[in-house]
Amino acid sequence: MIxxxxxxxSPIAExxxxxxxxxxxxxxxxxxxxxxxxxxxxxxxxxxxALATLKDNGITNYSHRARQITKxxxxxxxxxxxxxNDNIQDLNGLKSTIKPMECRAKVELLGSYDPSGEVIIRxxxxxAGSAGFQKAYxxxxxxxxxxxxxxxx
Numbered sequence: 418m419i420x421x422x423x424x425x426x427s428p429i430a431e432x433x434x435x436x437x438x439x440x441x442x443x444x445x446x447x448x449x450x451x452x453x454x455x456x457x458x459x460x461x462x463x464x465x466x467a468l469a470t471l472k473d474n475g476i477t478n479y480s481h482r483a484r485q486i487t488k489x490x491x492x493x494x495x496x497x498x499x500x501x502n503d504n505i506q507d508l509n510g511l512k513s514t515i516k517p518m519e520c521r522a523k524v525e526l527l528g529s530y531d532p533s534g535e536v537i538i539r540x541x542x543x544x545a546g547s548a549g550f551q552k553a554y555x556x557x558x559x560x561x562x563x564x565x566x567x568x569x570x
Contacts, residue, residue, distance in 0.1 A: 418527065419499050419508060423453030423483035425542050425550065426500040428463040430527055430557040432471050432479040437561050443569055448494070452486040454507045459483050464542065470550040474558075486511070491520040498527035500538040500553075530563040531556055 418430035431451035438447050453459070461483045462468070471479055490497065491512055499505040508524045528536040538556045541549025 418449065418451040419454060419486055419497060419504050420451075420501075420538075421454050421504065421540060422458040422542070423451055423485075424458045424461055424464045425467050425540060426538050426553050426557070427451035427453070428479070428481045428483075429467050429471065429550070429554050430498065430500070430538075430561065431481065432476050433554065433557045434561045434565075435479070436476050437558075437565055438569075441565065441569060443565070446569070450490075450494075451481065452484050452490065454486065454504060456485040459485055464550075466541070466547040466550045470547060470554050473551075474554055488515050488519070491515050491522045494522050497522045497524050499524065500527060501540070502526075502537065527560045527564075528556060530560040530567070532563050533559055535559075 418427040418434065420427040428451050431449050434449040438444050463481055488511065497508055499508050505524060505526060512520060512524055526536055528538050535556050538553050539549065541553055
């Protein structure tokens with residue numbers, strides 16, 4: 418799960434994915450992490466509004482420190498999900514620098530799985546309140562649920 422700074426959308430997506438895997442008994446079948454395009458927030462915990470949104474939605478056992486995506490992630494993971502078109506452009510740019518045999522990951526918008534058709538998960542970082550974080554959570558939940566329904570056993 419990738420967003421610009423790894424303190425808002427991608428940690429929410431990671432926590433939602435982990436929570437859904439746990440509910441479905443899939444923790445041994447799937448691995449999920451989140452990372453940033455840029456290294457500006459490396460080592461920081463998620464935005465307090467992201468953590469509050471997760472807690473308000475029953476996800477209380479999530480902890481994370483921001484990190485930047487690496488070339489190795491493209492070979493470690495089967496999918497790398499961006500939250501918006503800028504993320505996808507940056508991810509595809511990085512992917513183009515990796516040898517094909519060292520790159521198994523598909524790069525996709527997480528929101529492309531949203532049955533409601535909200536493909537872009539907008540960055541709520543500069544919002545005054547937490548409504549944008551709740552919306553991102555709901556989009557992530559719909560998208561992750563649809564993805565797991567499609568690919569999980």
